[in-house]
Amino acid sequence: MITSNRKPIVPDFMRPVAELEGQVEELKKLAPKNDIIINNKIARFQNQLVKLQKEIFSSLTPLQRLHLVRQSERPTTLDYIPGILDEWIELHGDRGGADDPALVGGIGKINGRNIVFIGHQRGRGTKENVARNFGMPAPGGYRKALRLMKHANRFGMPILTFIDTPGAWAGLKAEELGQGEAIAVNLREMFSFEVPIVCTIIGEGGSGGALGIGIGDSILMLEYAIYTVATPEACAAILWKNSKESLAAAEALKITSHDLKVLGIVDEILQEPLGGAQADPYTASQYLKKELTEQLDSLSKLDSQTLKKRRYEKFRRMGAFYEI
């Protein structure tokens, strides 16, 4: 699925694994084809390598996870869609003068059920990222999403959203066109829809830009994905007055899937293949497909009024306070 053939950038914590992997490959090339002893030894190396990788991935810090999901090899919404849907058509335009490439959507079919999908779309490499605005939607993106969701609501199609953005676009034009208003209206309207909504955080869930398509009956999150109120860098700059404190900020903000499950913000954590979704995008998409199908099966048993009431109560419960 990797379109360019340039060498992937390896994050620091993966470097030992990548180095050893390279060495094992070298050994394989050098080893005579039918020497059982040497081949056995190489196999043992490979096993140990897998173990090492598992160890590293089980103890990733929040900031390492953030770097992992920002890797350009990580599958994006449009990488998952063909693996998840039987057939699909991308739809365009907010009917207000724009078609935002950073937020995509369309209609499709998952296991025989018609759905509408919406997701943030990052690019790969500089050129594509500039075209996609690094997955940061303009107000028009959110209005396109709203338009598609209203379409889904009219035709009784469940809505699947895929969250993967550093945040809504912060720019002159975005302010002029009402970024705040566009997100706000989505938040309110998503509570009015009578069809099931399943949201999945597949990479980086950045603040209001993520929440703008993040109101659902089930909130799923990939194992290594993160979801945060402000990027650790911004938070460190504001609260610590020093952007170098982003490690501390990332720890303090509780942005990992496990932390958010404990806080009741995420319903399910989806397993990723060893090495993260980028190591094996196809398997990752199949895990995702299985869970989405199950969620849709159980949600579509509920009638629309129950669905809306559940959604309201789900978010109504969020918050921590005491009363004296």
Place this chain on the structure above:
Amino acid sequence: MSLSNWPLKKENSEAYNIKNSKQITIPDGLWIKCFDCGLLMYSKVLKRNLKVCPQCSYHFQASSNERIDQLIDQGSWQPMDVHLISTDPLGFKDQKLYSQRLKDTAFKTGLQDAVQTGTGTMQGKKVCLGIMDFRFMGGSMGSVVGEKLTRLLEKATQEKLPAIILCASGGARMQEGMLSLMQMAKISSALEMHKKENLLYISVLTSPTTGGVTASFAMLGDLIIAEPKALIAFAGRRVIEQTIKEDLPDNFQSSEYLFEHGFLDLIVSRTQLRSKLIQILSLHNHSK
């Protein structure tokens, strides 16, 4: 004095000078200089004019208590949920423990969190009113702000009352992490219920209204009113300047800028706010 001591000497004398000038201007806030036009005025004059400069109509920040006095009929204010307190769900610590920061701010402001909610009458008409207070941790929105506003809107929906929220906030409260972000959703859901009953919701934007508050209930008013020259933004000006590396228009992210682009119904001076709200309420006859 040796030459190498010279910078030291200069620093000291400067510090001395600042101290000196402070001593002159400090008779404890009795005289206030307008930040905009520099008019020097007696503090009671400013207060009598609802903290609006009589010369240039610069709007000083007003506390939630002052706002209640300015807007609601005397003696009709009935506060709600005054005893809700945040629990510091993440055990957050930056340069200071969040729990300690909460206590200190509560002590300083006499508030439990950054919003006051309640019911009151405006020229005899009952309304549900929420007023954010920027003095409490920059008016940031955490669980308590979210819960209080949600309860306020639920009450408004139940009793079929119009709701008014005065916004003054830097955005979501980072010290409560994702729970803060989810308050945007929670309040918006309560607004959806309120809207479904065909009830009126007016949001009044005061300086500053930014971030998560702008991206939720601030921009969801059936009617949106702002005070003159208020800062209203989604993203901070500095963030935008850094990304586009260009100078921004002077009035960028001000009430006037938003008005020009069609996001506000009215810009109303604080001195006119009460009468304008009363007029608007009277034009929406709610008692069916």
